[in-house]
Amino acid sequence: MSGEGGEPQAIRKLRPGKLVIASHNPGKVREIAALLEGHGLDVVSAAELDLPEPEETGTTFVMNAELKARVAADLSGLPALADDSGMCVEALGGDPGIFSARWAGERKDFGAAMRLVQDKVDAIDGASRDAHFVCALALAWPDGHVEWFEGRVDGTLVWPPRGDKGFGYDPMFLPEGRDQTFGEMDQDEKHAISHRADAFRQLVAAVF
Ligand SMILES: O=P(O)(O)OP(=O)(O)OP(=O)(O)OC[C@H]1O[C@@H](n2cnc3c(O)ncnc32)[C@H](O)[C@@H]1O
Numbered sequence: 481m482s483g484e485g486g487e488p489q490a491i492r493k494l495r496p497g498k499l500v501i502a503s504h505n506p507g508k509v510r511e512i513a514a515l516l517e518g519h520g521l522d523v524v525s526a527a528e529l530d531l532p533e534p535e536e537t538g539t540t541f542v543m544n545a546e547l548k549a550r551v552a553a554d555l556s557g558l559p560a561l562a563d564d565s566g567m568c569v570e571a572l573g574g575d576p577g578i579f580s581a582r583w584a585g586e587r588k589d590f591g592a593a594m595r596l597v598q599d600k601v602d603a604i605d606g607a608s609r610d611a612h613f614v615c616a617l618a619l620a621w622p623d624g625h626v627e628w629f630e631g632r633v634d635g636t637l638v639w640p641p642r643g644d645k646g647f648g649y650d651p652m653f654l655p656e657g658r659d660q661t662f663g664e665m666d667q668d669e670k671h672a673i674s675h676r677a678d679a680f681r682q683l684v685a686a687v688f
C-alpha cells in the first residue's frame with residue numbers, strides 16, 4: 481500500500497500491551513493466542529470483552545478481516561487483530577471460501593458443512609479434490625491505522641473426515657505432502673504449515 485505522494489506507508493510496530501483478538505471462534509482464538517506467545521502481549525478475546533460479532537459484508541477475506549478488526553478496535557479503544565479465513569475448493573470455483581462459516585449454518589454444524597462440500601464435489605464427474613485454506617489477518621488501531629497479511633496452505637480433500645483435534649473443516653483437509661489431516665495433527669504440527677501460521681510469520685516479521 482502507498483501513502484500520499486507515492487511514498488510507501490511505514491509499517492506500524494505493535495508495542496507490548498493489551499491486544500484484542502477480534503474473533504468469536506474459540507478454535508481460532510486458541511490458535512491465535514499460541515501463535516502470538518512470546519511477544520509480550522496481553523491478549524483478550526472479543527467474547528471476553530462482550531464485543532458484538534459484526535456482519536461480514538465484505539467480498540474478500542481481507543475486507544472481512546479489516547471490518548472485524550476495526551469494529552473491535554473502535555469499541556475497545558485497543559489495537560485489535562482479526563482473522564478471516566476459509567477453505568477454497570478448486571472444483572467448486574473457490575467455495576465455500578469467505579462463506580466457510582456460513583455453510584455450517586446457525587448451529588455451526590461442521591459435520592454437515594463438510595458433507596455438503598463432499599456431496600457437491602462428488603456430484604461433479606472427474607472433479608479435482610484440490611483445495612486450499614486462506615487466512616487473512618487485519619491488525620487495526622483505534623486511530624484507524626490497519627495492517628494486513630495473508631497466508632495460504634494447499635492440500636486435498638479426504639472422505640470420510642479424520643481426527644478431532646482441530647476445528648471447522650480440519651478433519652477433511654489433507655495438507656500437501658502429509659498423511660495426517662489437520663484434524664489428526666497436534667496444534668504444533670498444524671502450525672508448522674498452516675495458512676494461519678503462514679500469515680502470522682508475515683505479521684511477526686513486520687510488526688514486532
Ligand atoms: O469471524 P470469527 O468470529 O473470527 O469466527 P468465524 O468462525 O466466523 O470465522 P470466519 O468468519 O473467518 O469463517 C472461517 C471459517 O472457515 C473455517 N476455517 C478457518 N480456518 C480454519 C482452520 O484452520 N481449520 C479448519 N477450518 C477453518 C472455519 O470453519 C471458520 O468458521
Ligand SMILES: [Mg+2]
Nearest residue numbers: 504536564581
Ligand atoms: Mg465469521
